[in-house]
Amino acid sequence: MESLLGFDNAGGPWGDLPADPDLSRIRRKLQDGVRLDFEDGLACLETKDLLGLGHLAWTVRRSLYGDEAYYIANHHLNYTNICINQCRFCAFHRIPGDSAGYTLTPDEAVARIQGAELDDLQEVHVVGGCNPAPDLDYYVRLLEALSAARPGLHLKAFTAVEIAHIAARAGLDTLTVLERLKAAGLKAMPGGGAEVFSERIRRILFPRKPDADQWLEIHGQAHSLGIPTNATLLFGHVETLAERVEHLLRLRAQQDLTRGFQCFIPLPFHPANTPLSHLPGPSGVEILKLMALSRLMLDNIPHLKAYWIMLGEKLTQVALHFGADDLEGTIVQERIAHQAGAATAQGLTRMQVETLIRGAGFVPVPRDTFHNRVVHA
């Protein structure tokens, strides 16, 4: 595939097309290695030139990763759905005492990841609710049991929200909790629970959750312990475009300090079965604009994920042309997005993921938790 608009091709073949002057300015900045600022970010989300914006992100993505697109053979394990936070965008949680609530014992969790069809498994993604019942020992035993069951498997576990909850329950500080969990086998942390870094939105949607400062502090602590993490943004509910841009800028500033974010994952809000089910959710065009802006603005976070569970398979393919280089993975038994009405399959085989990537015009490359290439037998 030949890209016809490189940054070195100043006027390019596009001289005759009506161009968004904001995008021309942003393109010059990218050419000169100047960071995008708040105004640039807003201009990207407001532009009418969707494909002009996409082309900038595509050019950056191509220079970083060429024709490759990455995925991981992983398993999602939601160890409990009991949660005291009751966030208004969540269709997954059950309050303590609800008969539909569950908590897996470490042995039950191990049983979920055993099975012949999971030979290629690289990673278990372990997240759950803020359940008041278990103590720190439960989380330690959970990680130890999973590590012992499948040596060599990487455990990417617990969002910053869970870490804060575990620490509060144990009466310890979050750094100490992270140290204990690391000793029990924690290798990396997922990026969930960031939602939107906005006090206004937090008060409306997730008042019981840690605020942006605390979320970022916990990730900084993980980075200081050599635990790489991801970051997310849940968008397309009641936040403004400016709040989306501010979120990206805060992440970029944190990454400048602690350097441990591996991947950013924009999560389009799925309204079904939540108290916000009257909202339409973000449209395809909005999702692609945010994807492209993320690639352009987060110049210090290496990877950008099009999470196929949330985007759907078709839009995921398109998103690979708008800056994304990663698809997440095979994801056996995803529950959280499906409770919110995600229409996608709950898991794909490695062959299905590779077909999806090839069908979008890219070369599939399997990876591990740390984004190293792996060779499957």
Added chain:
Amino acid sequence: MNTERVVQMCLVGERLGFQAARTLYRSADLLTLGRLAHAARLRLNPAPVVTYAVDRNINYTNICVSGCRFCAFYRPAGHPEAYVLGREALERKLEETCRLGGTHILFQGGLNPALDLQWHQEQVRCMANYGLQVHGYSPPEIVFFARQSGLSVRAVIERLMAAGLTSIPGGGAEILTDRVRRRISPEKVGSRQWLQVMETAHGLGLKTSATMMFGHVESMEDRLAHLLRLRRLQDSTGGFTAFIPWPYQPGARTLAAETHGGVEYLRLLALARLVLDNFTHLQASWVTQGAHVGQVALYFGADDLGSTMIEENVVAAAGVHNRLDEDQMRHLIRTAGFEPRKRDPLYRSV
């Protein structure tokens, strides 16, 4: 021919021949194709408007003797699920369509030997009496009626027009090369005959659309031949309102095919916009692509988002279920950055 040269041709609106179109499709990246197609769309339809229709697909029968290998909808006569829509059921559907602000009916069905031309004329009159426009009977049906009745294609179309037919949908085109048609729909009209029906309709002053179902056994060259045949006929008649491509949806019991997904769809859509320089409108297929990619298609050459489809049976029979009401349709168009405008089957604002 190099890609740079073809890009220049597109930018100035020069007509693409077979070689140029093939070069572009093989070598240009997705967003290059899209940007060229969107520029071509803005030349043909400069206003930032996206049209849509409120209509209902009524399939008068699922009994069909054609036996196309890609079809999950048809049943043989005598099958427990075989049906012919009765008059009462039809009228209920028409009343509901009127209530929901529908302007027309997309009326199509299987090739059912038990229904004669007179029956069809009565159906059209019934729909017209409700004040609904009738966008009905694709070329395979018209040829079937002609064979059945011993009349010419022209006479069949004239009778349906006299009964109130507004326009003809472009269905049954699949891929307009006989190499492909012999493999997927050997009992259906050939490519030449499909084009002749449309030419005859255009000659009688009846507008039609044109479609393409791709992504099964055809090659890139077959797809291009399809587009170029449509363009040639349009040069001579000017009777096509719009082109509507969609990817084949393999069902549980139909022809197996590898699905390529969203990128392949957008590439084909953009190519169609660039090759079909004499078609005013290009329709996005949200019903096969879902609302997200259907919306994004508005930047890859499409200026129409199709219909709300109060009822849809054929794609659903292959296991694909997407729903959109009029408010959602308008919201999609607005959030894409365009102004929504409701249209009739002739693409006139209503």
